[in-house]
Amino acid sequence: MTKRDRQRYARRLLEEKLRLLREIGVKEEELAELAREASGDLSSFTFHMADQSGETYRRELKASLTSEQTRTLRAIDEALKRIHDGTFGICTRCGAKIQKERLAYVSYAKHCINCQRSLEGS
Ligand SMILES: [Zn+2]
Structure with a gap:
């Protein structure tokens, strides 16, 4: 970035x-x-x-x-x-880069989509 x-x-x-x-x-x-x-x-x-x-x-x-x-x-x-x-722009959970598409949608996202999904348990 x-x-x-x-x-x-x-x-x-x-x-x-x-x-x-x-x-x-x-x-x-x-x-x-x-x-x-x-x-x-x-x-x-x-x-x-x-x-x-x-x-x-x-x-x-x-x-x-x-x-x-x-x-x-x-x-x-x-x-x-x-x-x-x-x-x-770095996932606070796993350290991976947060996808740009995700940041475009939720600019304050602190988790990458994978972590977000597993946190939400879906
Ligand atoms: Zn992550």
Whole structure:
């Protein structure tokens, strides 16, 4: 995976994250702030809501999240972290490359299709 690929995935992950946050009801100005920061270097792609908005806000936000949204947000953050670490696109279970087709479909996938299948038991 080239640096350019990583940047492309990072951008996509961030877009998905912003979309999800918007869905949850995060205010537009906060999203704009987030997007602005994320356009800088890759290390700023992962952000911590607690740092920015305080504990109470985070609790409120957390309460309004469905478990599905929480899972997806976490998966996106983890994927962004892997992009930063240089391990993005590698299955965290078996170490194989995750198929591009799979990443195109689920950009925050952390398992290759084989591992995913065996984890799902199908
Ligand atoms: Zn695997």
